[in-house]
Amino acid sequence: MPAELLDGIAAARVIRDEVAEAVRVQRARGVVPGLAVVLVGEDPASTVYVRNKGRACEEAGMHSVTIRLAASTTQAELLAVVDQLNTDPAIHGMLVQMPLPAHCNADEVIRRIDPAKDVDGFHPINAGKLIIGERDGFAPCTPAGVMELLRRYQVPTAGAEVVILGRSNIVGKPMASLLVQPGVDATVTICHSRTRNLAQHTRRADILIAAIGRPKFVTSDMVKPGATVIDVGINRVDEPRAKNGYILAGDVDFAAVREVAGRITPVPGGVGPLTIAMLLRSTLVAASRVPAA
Numbered sequence: 530m531p532a533e534l535l536d537g538i539a540a541a542r543v544i545r546d547e548v549a550e551a552v553r554v555q556r557a558r559g560v561v562p563g564l565a566v567v568l569v570g571e572d573p574a575s576t577v578y579v580r581n582k583g584r585a586c587e588e589a590g591m592h593s594v595t596i597r598l599a600a601s602t603t604q605a606e607l608l609a610v611v612d613q614l615n616t617d618p619a620i621h622g623m624l625v626q627m628p629l630p631a632h633c634n635a636d637e638v639i640r641r642i643d644p645a646k647d648v649d650g651f652h653p654i655n656a657g658k659l660i661i662g663e664r665d666g667f668a669p670c671t672p673a674g675v676m677e678l679l680r681r682y683q684v685p686t687a688g689a690e691v692v693i694l695g696r697s698n699i700v701g702k703p704m705a706s707l708l709v710q711p712g713v714d715a716t717v718t719i720c721h722s723r724t725r726n727l728a729q730h731t732r733r734a735d736i737l738i739a740a741i742g743r744p745k746f747v748t749s750d751m752v753k754p755g756a757t758v759i760d761v762g763i764n765r766v767d768e769p770r771a772k773n774g775y776i777l778a779g780d781v782d783f784a785a786v787r788e789v790a791g792r793i794t795p796v797p798g799g800v801g802p803l804t805i806a807m808l809l810r811s812t813l814v815a816a817s818r819v820p821a822a
């Protein structure tokens with residue numbers, strides 16, 4: 530029997546409706562949650578993500594600002610934009626879309642963002658809070674979205690073997706931190722490009738999370754029958770017959786793996802929509818921490 534589909538679009542819809550309702554409560558006390566998104570350059574994928582983030586904000590009744598800067602923007606100019614947003618009372622959350630052009634120093638930019646407005650959860654303060662389990666920071670949106678999907682589909686995590694493919698600061702590492710928190714209680718293995726006998730690890734997994742950015746990397750022989758497979762990959766693959774000349778493919782060979790797995794996320798329509806929903810929720814949380822006027 531093919532795997533149950535974990536529908537990220539439906540789950541995101543529920544969260545976005547919950548956020549929109551909570552935005553109305555904030556507005557009633559005079560606070561309009563505001564998100565600023567900074568895009569440097571014209572990376573095609575980033576341009577789409579940034580547009581979607583702005584639209585989602587507006588749909589939820591939030592204040593949305595998108596700042597588009599030329600690819601030639603200097604580090605100093607970018608830091609000045611961050612400084613201005615840090616002090617703007619209409620902005621409760623902000624993010625600088627990654628990747629930045631090569632001449633920019635992303636670490637310095639991330640460190641410049643006020644941790645209280647860092648709804649991406651990339652600032653070292655928020656990364657540290659996540660690791661030690663302090664709940665007044667922000668977790669990165671993609672792993673937070675995966676947790677939400679696991680919760681809403683009641684995927685058991687206590688004592689579960691979770692194998693994460695990928696050790697990025699945006700997904701792999703924070704994903705592991707979220708999964709080992711008390712109350713979640715998973716046993717987590719992070720695999721990466723130097724891992725030996727990769728399939729031996731993945732075949733142990735009750736929950737397999739792929740976040741490596743390689744299309745169809747996870748094949749059916751790497752998956753334990755009945756496992757929950759979460760595909761975080763969004764890879765553009767050339768396809769001359771497609772309208773844009775490409776299609777989106779996950780890190781998982783979906784057609785083959787769905788015959789083995791118990792539950793699986795599609796791409797698109799799996800984790801991606803949750804990422805934006807969690808960004809809205811974090812912006813709402815940031816705004817709700819603003820004391821009453």
Ligand code: GUN
Binds near residue numbers: 624625627699
């Ligand atoms: N690039 C890819 N994903 C993300 C994200 O979640 N936040 C930012 N700022 N850039 C990204």
